[in-house]
Amino acid sequence: MQLDWIDDILAVIDTGSLAQAAERRFLTQSAFTRRVRTIEEKLGTRLFDRSRKPVVALPGVRALEPELREMSARLRRLQLNLRVSDSQAGAAFTLVCQHAITATISPWVVRELTARGEASVRVRSGNRDECLMMVLSGEVEFAMAYEAPDERRQTLVRGLEAQALGADLLVPVAAPELAAQEFTGPKLTGTNGHLPFIGYPPDVFLGRVFGQYIVPRLAETTVLSLKAETALTLAACEYVLSGIGVAWLPLTLVARHLAAGRLVRLEGLPEQELNITLTRLAGGQHAHHDALWRDLAAHPDFPGGLPG
Known part of the structure; x- marks a missing residue:
């Protein structure tokens, strides 16, 4: 046809x-x-x-x-x-990023790559498992994704290698109006002990992080009251800005909202550090890509959500 x-x-x-x-x-x-x-x-x-x-x-x-x-x-x-x-005679470079990273850190990566002579950079987005599969299938050169600090050796797929680029922080945030209405005590459990929150599906990465690292550290009196669920951090951020509930979001995503007073960081609720990793096929495939791999890892100005 x-x-x-x-x-x-x-x-x-x-x-x-x-x-x-x-x-x-x-x-x-x-x-x-x-x-x-x-x-x-x-x-x-x-x-x-x-x-x-x-x-x-x-x-x-x-x-x-x-x-x-x-x-x-x-x-x-x-x-x-x-x-x-x-x-472009093969000059295009393809990168896939976990959804939240696409919106926050990939602009810096694209700027760095184009400054190093890449004619164009194609950026794709997906959940973390999709990102790794794209690397394995050869659809992309590098994948950038989050991982919990203690999980790399447990979850890295055979045939891939990863290196840490920096760190981010998953922080609980709320609209100022909601924070003023709901959270009056030091335990921040919300009205009648209920914590209205925006959740992630349990089968996506941030959903697993929330269930494994955040929930066990909440006060025993806290009763989670799910108001909305989404796999997209950008959507969760908009829900929080609308005053629907609390969400645990990457600091890189909400930093400008915190600075402008549109969101409040809720002290007293658990936070979780996340590594930001770059993944590729093990052993490298191209000398030029090897150089990019080394340069990104060694860059002193990587825009993570933690100092240093």
């Missing part, structure tokens, strides 16, 4: 007219009609009911319309990527 064929079919579906579809495709009506007939001959099936006005796609074509549109978009992206790849 050629991209031109898909676009011709979609033009008829969108306009309901061979004449208007021909105009959209910058062809005369007779030339466009011949093209449609050629497509039908190649495929061995009719595509449209021409006896009706407007022209109607046959049921089988209508059923495949979403797939045709997706295929058209994918082929166009592929064309663009091939052009970019050709123009």
Whole structure:
């Protein structure tokens, strides 16, 4: 199936007219009609009911319309990527970041990489497990993700190597109004001992960190009251800013909100340090990437959430 064929079919579906579809495709009506007939001959099936006005796609074509549109978009992206790849002669560097890091630290990484001569940097985003799988499959050169301080040797997948870049801190924050209303005592357990909070799904990294490292350190009188759950730290941050509840968020993400007074850091609730690691295929694959690997690890200005 050629991209031109898909676009011709979609033009008829969108306009309901061979004449208007021909105009959209910058062809005369007779030339466009011949093209449609050629497509039908190649495929061995009719595509449209021409006896009706407007022209109607046959049921089988209508059923495949979403797939045709997706295929058209994918082929166009592929064309663009091939052009970019050709123009840059393989200079593009691909990095995947855990979602929260994409929003906070990846801008610094992109700046550093482009300053070192990378023509372009492609940044992808995913949860931590997805990031590691992209490295293993060769889709990306490096992955940047969080890990708890004591877990690296337990969880690092065989065939990968990782190095620490810096550290961040998972801190409990709330909107000032909520903090003033709910947290009046030193134990910060909230009204009637209930702590309204924004949670993470238990099967994602921050959900596991919350369950393993935060919950056991809460006061015994604290009753967690889940108000919303999301795997995206950016969404959790917006929920906290809206006064919905407390959330444990990376300090790199909320630092500007704390400085501006839009959020309050809740002293007395547990916090958790997180390492920020860079992961790649073990042994290195390219001398240039080896140099980037060393430079990023040794950079003195890495923007982590902890001093030093």
